Amino acid sequence: MFKAEIAKALSEATGLDTAAVSDMLEIPPNPELGDYAFPCFRLAKTMRKAPALIAAELAETVKKPDCVGKVLPAGGYVNFVLDRGVQAKTVLEKIRTEGKKYGGSSEGGGRNVCIDYSSVNIAKPLHIGHLPSTVIGNSLYRIYEHIGYNSVGINHLGDWGTQFGKMIVAYRLWGNRETIEAGGVDELVKLYVRFHQEAERDESLNDQARAWFRKIEENDPEAMELFSWFKEITLKEVRQVFDMMGIRFDSYAGESFYNDKMDRVVDELREKHLLIKDQGAQIVDLSEYKMPPCIILRSDGATLYATRDIAAALYRKDTYDFAKCLYVVAYQQNLHFRQWFKVVELMGYDWAKDLTHVAFGMVSGTEGAFSTRKGNMVKLRDVLQASIDKTRAIIREKSPDLEDADGIAKEVGIGALVWSMLYNGRIKDVVFDWDTILNFDGETGPYVQYTHARACSVLRKAKPEGDPDYSLLNDDESRSLIAALGAFPDAVKEAAEKYEPYLVSRSVMQICQAFNRFYYEQRIMTDDAALRNARLTLTEAARDVIAIGLNLIGLSAPERM
Ligand code: ARG
Numbered sequence: 001m002f003k004a005e006i007a008k009a010l011s012e013a014t015g016l017d018t019a020a021v022s023d024m025l026e027i028p029p030n031p032e033l034g035d036y037a038f039p040c041f042r043l044a045k046t047m048r049k050a051p052a053l054i055a056a057e058l059a060e061t062v063k064k065p066d067c068v069g070k071v072l073p074a075g076g077y078v079n080f081v082l083d084r085g086v087q088a089k090t091v092l093e094k095i096r097t098e099g100k101k102y103g104g105s106s107e108g109g110g111r112n113v114c115i116d117y118s119s120v121n122i123a124k125p126l127h128i129g130h131l132p133s134t135v136i137g138n139s140l141y142r143i144y145e146h147i148g149y150n151s152v153g154i155n156h157l158g159d160w161g162t163q164f165g166k167m168i169v170a171y172r173l174w175g176n177r178e179t180i181e182a183g184g185v186d187e188l189v190k191l192y193v194r195f196h197q198e199a200e201r202d203e204s205l206n207d208q209a210r211a212w213f214r215k216i217e218e219n220d221p222e223a224m225e226l227f228s229w230f231k232e233i234t235l236k237e238v239r240q241v242f243d244m245m246g247i248r249f250d251s252y253a254g255e256s257f258y259n260d261k262m263d264r265v266v267d268e269l270r271e272k273h274l275l276i277k278d279q280g281a282q283i284v285d286l287s288e289y290k291m292p293p294c295i296i297l298r299s300d301g302a303t304l305y306a307t308r309d310i311a312a313a314l315y316r317k318d319t320y321d322f323a324k325c326l327y328v329v330a331y332q333q334n335l336h337f338r339q340w341f342k343v344v345e346l347m348g349y350d351w352a353k354d355l356t357h358v359a360f361g362m363v364s365g366t367e368g369a370f371s372t373r374k375g376n377m378v379k380l381r382d383v384l385q386a387s388i389d390k391t392r393a394i395i396r397e398k399s400p401d402l403e404d405a406d407g408i409a410k411e412v413g414i415g416a417l418v419w420s421m422l423y424n425g426r427i428k429d430v431v432f433d434w435d436t437i438l439n440f441d442g443e444t445g446p447y448v449q450y451t452h453a454r455a456c457s458v459l460r461k462a463k464p465e466g467d468p469d470y471s472l473l474n475d476d477e478s479r480s481l482i483a484a485l486g487a488f489p490d491a492v493k494e495a496a497e498k499y500e501p502y503l504v505s506r507s508v509m510q511i512c513q514a515f516n517r518f519y520y521e522q523r524i525m526t527d528d529a530a531l532r533n534a535r536l537t538l539t540e541a542a543r544d545v546i547a548i549g550l551n552l553i554g555l556s557a558p559e560r561m
Pocket of ligand 1: 120
């Protein structure tokens with residue numbers, strides 16, 4: 001809000017366009033210097049003047065917006081210090097009037113954004129490696145809704161491939177319905193592992209598997225019954241984990257959903273003269289773009305992962321007419337996405353530019369973090385449960401009298417995990433460590449939830465009434481809290497633009513740290529009624545924005561902890 005006004009004034013004074021100015025505006029590391037700083041170094045080249053001179057002149061000529069108290073040149077920068085009274089009133093009134101919508105906008109205009117995330121594989125357990133995609137996707141889902149889009153969450157199930165033929169053979173030879181119904185995905189995995197062991201000795205098993213997979217392709221009733229059942233078993237378990245995390249999908253249309261939509265892709269590619277034959281396979285040559293070819297059909301006529309992704313993109317465009325379609329998938333699949341995005345572009349679809357691979361790094365554990373099982377195969381559910389149990393123990397110690405401690409341990413334990421995945425840029429590898437993520441005083445989910453609960457507890461004692469005198473909020477702690485609250489909307493906007501939920505987490509963290517300093521340094525329940533009311537208003541605003549931020553990151557906001 002202030003940034004836009006300052007950018008407008010600077011744009012008038014410099015002749016640069018507002019968007020460019022807005023991008024250039026910085027928030028000085030030291031708030032003493034000002035709330036916004038405009039660097040003049042780039043202008044120095046075109047204006048052929050020293051940056052400091054430009055800054056000095058600009059500080060004189062720029063028309064001071066109402067929200068600004070002082071404009072000061074400092075070296076090559078023009079610093080803007082907001083008028084404290086105006087800042088407090090504007091920020092706090094905005095939070096009060098917008099309520100749960102604060103930090104959002106109507107930018108999306110109700111258009112659809114498809115978000116392909118989590119995308120689990122059937123007959124395989126949901127493991128720790130699925131956590132980043134699941135939580136980044138879920139957070140982007142919420143962030144996009146907040147800025148006025150309609151998010152469509154899609155779990156592009158990995159439910160196609162020759163492994164399902166193997167599963168059927170294994171089940172028919174060694175499987176038992178009751179055992180699987182009771183043991184779930186673990187039992188399916190055991191069968192799969194056994195298949196591979198036995199197939200080393202008995203090659204004919206692989207032939208049988210191919211035959212069964214062909215039956216699936218041909219819609220044979222017996223094959224289909226088993227195939228759907230494996231899917232059901234897996235989804236039942238997966239849904240329980242998503243429920244624990246408060247995550248839901250709008251669609252579970254996975255790879256097999258596109259079986260009858262593959263011909264269209266192949267025909268269209270052929271008509272557009274993009275398909276060429278290469279050693280029996282049908283490919284799209286991408287050498288001009290310095291990429292290996294995108295294989296569309298194998299020599300035996302089978303379609304591939306990429307073919308299905310192209311079919312899915314066409315289907316999603318037809319069905320949702322998306323403004324954007326995001327793929328929250330590990331960076332290992334970079335090439336895959338670059339290749340088929342290029343194919344869609346070559347097909348002549350200008351919306352290829354709206355497809356974005358939102359890549360992320362890997363999760364690994366510190367020594368002992370995943371002690372019981374090795375590496376990647378740590379089941380997500382076990383990690384969630386471990387986090388809940390550890391949190392329960394901490395709560396038992398810290399707040400022995402807490403009501404519904406089990407429910408709160410669940411919200412905080414899961415929140416701690418989710419937060420730890422969303423506190424750094426997504427491309428950074430995450431090293432997982434219990435002590436760090438469960439530290440109630442660190443930069444953690446529990447710390448944020450605790451701060452929210454603290455604000456709730458203050459407001460249980462007294463509530464703000466009527467219009468406060470905002471000018472009373474002029475101490476340092478109140479001011480930096482107000483500044484942090486005021487910065488939240490830009491953080492949300494930028495998080496959406498860059499597909500980086502951590503920008504929201506960082507903003508929420510700043511609010512929490514500022515609130516705690518305010519809480520310790522300034523007496524909220526002071527005898528001075530006007531001051532108390534102003535401070536309660538600020539406390540309420542902090543509580544509300546922290547709750548919004550937690551929700552955008554995918555954490556719940558318990559009122560007591
Ligand atoms: N199931 C895939 C995997 O585990 C991820 C699918 C991602 N989504 C997509 N549309 N390709 O690697």
